Amino acid sequence: MSLRHALLGLLAEAPASGWDLSRRFEDVLGSVWPAGHPQIYGELRKLDEDKLIEVVSEGPRRRKEYRVTAEGLTEVRRWLTEVDVDHTLRLEPILRSVFFWLMTPDQLTKHLRDEADYFTTLARTYRNLADAKDRGEYGTSPQTQALRVAAEAGAELNEALAHWAEWAIKHPIS
């Protein structure tokens, strides 16, 4: 049900079309909650049926712009404050680590080197984004501040994973 509430949350910021929302998932949200356009269009229809959002206007190219309704806004707030956080984690890179003993030392070192580089690059991206937001390059609206918090999570998380991979290189399995 998270996608449903994520869409409501995005629409709470400003009206948008399925395409717009699809874009925002690709650009930002996709890194913590992937969602392709088929899922988004489908969910928007359901949200519309449930009166949590409504069509504001139909633009060119069949573009439908949606706006969150009062009920929708209540619902996303209810989710944020009353629904238990789902702490489920699914991390293939760590799952693989359980089976590192099946790799040769050389394979493992190379693998971990690649992982460390990957996470380091990503961490830098988020860190740069966070710094840019701190410099005020995206304004100072509450929405931007929230994204700043999310960027901090992206940075810290990937920094931790990069650190982990480096640690693992230094603690080879014998």
Place this chain on the structure above:
Amino acid sequence: MSLRHALLGLLAEAPASGWDLSRRFEDVLGSVWPAGHPQIYGELRKLDEDKLIEVVSEGPRRRKEYRVTAEGLTEVRRWLTEVDVDHTLRLEPILRSVFFWLMTPDQLTKHLRDEADYFTTLARTYRNLADAKDRGEYGTSPQTQALRVAAEAGAELNEALAHWAEWAIKHPIS
């Protein structure tokens, strides 16, 4: 396809039944790759059909013990070395952070306090596990060493998330 390979990897360590594997997912693997028993039993049947595992013996209570075959071992090694790592992340706690601006300061502080506590507790659990493994309480086999690496990931990841939540408390959204 990760579950498939995770099962092969676990069976590479020692023969086990669906129940045994189900337990290991609940205890250890479930924190990075959740899987319920319906999924596990189903996947074991497919792996058996594909000759990647085979039934060693049938014990009491219809217990079927599986062993990985030579092909299965090759397959899990191929996965580890040749298949691209799936870096997909799906973290509801961070997804929520994008919508923090919809919460009141009080609600947000409470939420973040709970999150920080949750991650801190989990981090401590993994850290204790890692320390115990360093003291040799689980032996020194390659498999144990691999689990030590996974525990380090669990510790660092949750420490990072705890740190993030604390940071967010100190940087309130205005």
Place this chain on the structure above:
DNA sequence: GTACGACATGTCAACCTGAACATGTCATCA
């Protein structure tokens, strides 16, 4: 001897997810 709890395996329906396919519009530039 029987009731209970842990062991052990399975089915089923519903839902979530992602890749591929399909359709059509609008602006722009040659």
Place this chain on the structure above:
DNA sequence: TGATGACATGTTCAGGTTGACATGTCGTAC
């Protein structure tokens, strides 16, 4: 005018995942 590329919305299907339900066995403690 016609080609191209970005815009925009959808369907379909296969496969992964989960919760609920169902069934039966074995050891043991009363």
